[in-house]
Amino acid sequence: MSRSAARDAGDSPGHDTLWRLAAHKLLRDRAGLLALAVVGIYLLAAIGVWLGWWAQEWALITGSKWGPVSAEHWFGTNIIGQDIFQRGIYSTATAFQVGLLVAVLAVAIGALLGAVAGFLAGGWVDEVVLWLLGVIDAVPFYLMVAAIAFALADYPYSMHVAMVSTFWTGTARLVRGEVIKLRGLEFVEAARAIGVPGVTIIFRHVLPNTFHILLVKFTLVFVDAIKSEVVLSFLGLGVKEGMSWGLMLSESTLEFLAGQFNNLIVASSLLFGLVFAFNMLADALQDALDPRRAA
Amino acid sequence: MDVLRFALRKLLAGVPLILGVTLLSFTLMVHFGPDRTFELLGKNPTTEQIAELRHQLGYDQPFLLRYGQYLRELLTLDFGHSDATGEKVASLLARSIPVSLALVLPGFVLGNLLGVALALLAASCRGRWPDRLIMAAAVFGMSISFLVVIFVFQIWFCTSHGLDLFPVRGWGMADVPDYLRHVTVPTLAVVFVALGYNTRFYRAVIVEEMERDHVRTARAFGSPPLRLFCRDILKNCAIPIITRITFTIPAIVIGGALLLETSFGIPGAGKVTYEAIISGDQPVLKAVVGLTAMLFVAALLVADILYRVVDPRVSLE
Amino acid sequence: MAGTALLSVRNLTVEFDGRAGRLRAVDAISFDVLAEETLALVGESGCGKTVTGLSLLRLVPQPPGHIVAGEVLLDGEDLLALPERALRRLRGRDIAMIFQEPMTALNPVFSIGAQLGTVLRRHQGLSRRAARARALELLEQVGIPEPARRIDEYPHQLSGGQRQRVMIAMALSCGPRLLVADEPTTALDVTTQAQVLAEIGRLQRELRMAMILVTHDLGIVAESCDRAAVMYCGRIVEMRTTAALFSTPHHPYTVGLLEAIPRIREERLADLPVIPGRVPDLAQLPAGCHFAARCPRATDLCREVVPAPLPTADGGLVACHHPYP
C-alpha cells in the first residue's frame, strides 16, 4: 500500500497491475469464462431481437390454443396460440433492456453520491446522503414501486425509475466506505495539498480507484433488476409494453392448473440461465478483483 | 436506566428517518397521486358538489397541512377508512398483520437456522468438496426466482400434477392441523428462496471470523472444532447476524408476504397492501408505509441494544 | 552438549499458496530443544520464524499453508503425524504458544477470566470455581494489578502489556514443558518489554520449562538465551550457543547482524536495512545460497549449490561454503 501511495499524485496507484492481474486470473477461471460465454449468448439473442433478426412474431397468433411442441413451434403455443419460444427469446431483449438501464443508472448514481458523501464525510452533504440512504432503505421495495407508479401515472418506464431509485443505495454505501478509506491515502492527500479541486480529485483520482467495486456491483444490480422485473410484472406493476419473462410467468398461472407448463418452463429456464450466469460472473469478478479473496 | 436513556436517544434519532419516509411517500402517493374527485361523484356534478367533496377529501388544503394531518394519523394510529372497502384501516391491519407474521415467521426462522448450519458446515470444510457443493447449491438457489419457486411448489405439492397434499389457495389458523396445512408450502418456498442467500452471507461472516488471531489462540490451547464454531466464532459473528436478521424483518413482513399472499390467496398484510396498490387505496398505503418506517426504526433500536448484549466493546454511548 | 532433546524438529518444510504460485516459507529446517533450555530463533522479518513456531503445533493456516514434509518429535512422538484429537489434548498442555500480536490474540467477546477458565477446565479438569480461583492466582503471578477486578474485564479494557501478561498466564496455566514465545514483546513499548521479558524468564525458571524465543532483537538473545538459531529466507543458517555465536560468528549473515547491533540498539532489526541489499522475494528465491546476493564472501559455488549445514567445532551448525573462522 505504501509503495503505491508513494507514487506521483497524478497516477491512479497500482491500478494497471490490479487490472492485469485480475484479467489474468479471470482467464484462468473456467467457471467464470463459461458464465461470460453464457451471458454473451443471451446478449446476442437480445441484439438479434433489437435488430429484427428473430423473434419478431412474438405477438402474432401463429397456431392453435396450447399447441404442442413441434418443428414450427419449438415449445408449443400459449393460451391464444402465440409461439412460446419466440416470446421467450423476445423477452431476453426486455430483460437486457431493464437490466442494463437500471444497472448503469443505479450504479452511476450510487457511485457519484457515494463518492461525494465519502469525500465530504462528516459534513452536511454526507449527512444528507446518509439520511436519504436510510429513508430509501426503510421503504419496502414494492411500495416504492407503487408510489412511483402512482406519481408517474402511466409512464411506461415507471418500473425502471422505481428500481433505479431504490437500487442505487447499495452502491452508494459501498463506494462511500471505500472513498473514506482512499481519502486518507497519500496520493489523494498529495493532490489536495497541491490544490487540485475537490471535483477533480473525485473524478480523476478517487472514482477510478473504486471501479472494481462498481463492476461487481453492476452485475449484482443487473441480476436484482431482472429478478425484480419478473415479480413486478407478475404483480401488474412492471413491464407495460412488449413481452417479458414476468408477463409469461403470470400468463402461465392461467395454464398450469390445466396442465400446460410450456410457458412456465421456457420463461423460468431462460430467466434462471441468465441469472445463474450473471451470479457466477459476479463471483468470478469478485475473486479476480478482490485481492483479499485470493486462492 | 442507561438502557432506557439509550433507547430514547435512538428513537429520537429515528425521527428524521420517519419524517423522510413519510414525506417521500406522501409526496409521491398523495401529492402526485390520483385525484379521486370524479371517481366518487356521480355524473354531471355541480361546482358546489365538486368543491364540497374536494374539501371533504382535504384536496383544497395546503401541502404541509395535509402532511401534518398524516403525521397525526401516524401518531394516533388512526388512519381513517379504506377507500376501497370502507373498513377502518386500523382494524384492517390489526386483522391482517398477525396472519402475515404467522405466515412468514416459520420460514424466516428456519431459513436462518438452516443457513447458519450449512454455513458452519461449509466453513469448517473450507475449500474441500462439502464446501464447494454447498456454495454451488447456494448460487443455484439464489438464481431461481421466488415466483418460479412458488409456482413449482404449488404445482408439485398442491395439484394433481404432483403430490396434491395441500390446498393451493386459502388460509386458516383455527387449529394446528389447519395452520400446518396452509403454512407448509409457503414456508418451504420461503426457506428455499432465502437459504442460498443466507448460507452465503453467513459463510462469508464465519470465514472472516475464522481467520482472526483469537481463533488461532483458541486452537493453540486445544479448543475442539465444534466448540470453536458453535461458541467462540458464532458469538463473535453475532453483530452481522443480528444486523441481517433485524433488518430483514420489516422488509419480509411486507415484501415477502406480498408475493406469497397474492399467490396463495392469503388475507394478510401483504395482500391488503397489494390490493391497496392496485386500487390506489391511499389511506391503507399511507398506513402501511408509515408503519413500516416505524418498524424499521424499531428494528434499528433492537439491533443496537442487542449489539450491546453480545459485544462488550459496543458501549451505550 | 548435555541433556536430552525434549523437542526434535527434523527437515520441517512449509509452503504457502499465493498469487504468484507456491512459496516455501520454511525450507527443511532441523533443530533440537533440550529440556529447560532457551533457544532463540532470530532473523529478519518474513524469514519464517512465526511459521516455524506455528508448525510445531500444526497451526499453520490451511489453506493457504501446507506442512509438506518433516517431523516434530516431542519426547519421540511425531506431532505432525498425530491424529487431530490427540494433538488437541497436547496443545496448551505440553506445548503452549504466546503470540506476536497481543492486541488481537484474545477473544474480544469473552472476559479474560472466562478464557483462562476454559483452558484450565479443559486441560486440568478443574471445576468452574476451582478454575476461577486458579485463574486469579495466575493473573496475580504474571503481575496483573487488582486481579480480582480484572478477571471479569474484557480484553479491550486492558493495555497491550496487560493483554500479553494474560496470554502468558494462559500459556503457563497448564505447566507446559515447552513454551513457544513468538516475539512476545515486539508490540509493546520499551519499558513494558523489559518487564514482560523478565516475567517470562522468571516463570520459565520456576516452572522449569524449555522455551523457544522468537525475536528480532539480538540484545534479548544475548541476555536470556542459551542457544540461538539464525534464520534466513526459511533456512537455519547458523545455530550455536549464545556465547559462541556472539564471540565467533561463522556465517556471513550472522556477522552482518552482529555488526549492525551497535547501530540499532533500541531500533528493531526489521525497520533498518542493516545489511546491504534486500531480502529476496520468497517467490523468486535464487538457486544455491539465498544470501549470495548480499554476501561479501559469495563465489560461483554459492550461487549454484545450496550449502549444507555442517557441524562446527563447538557443537553448533553452520550452513555456508566459506564461513568465517
Ligand SMILES: Nc1ncnc2c1ncn2[C@@H]1O[C@H](COP(=O)(O)OP(=O)(O)OP(=O)(O)O)[C@@H](O)[C@H]1O
Ligand atoms: N497466512 C499466510 N499466507 C501466505 N503466506 C504466508 C502466510 N503466513 C506467512 N506467510 C509467508 O511466510 C513467510 C514467513 O512468514 P513469518 O510470519 O513466519 O515471518 P516472521 O519471520 O515471523 O516475520 P516477522 O518478524 O515479521 O514476524 C512470509 O514471508 C510470508 O510470505
Ligand code: SF4
Ligand atoms: S554460502 Fe556463500 S553466499 Fe552463502 S553465506 Fe556462505 S559465503 Fe555467503
Ligand SMILES: [Mg+2]
Ligand atoms: Mg512473526
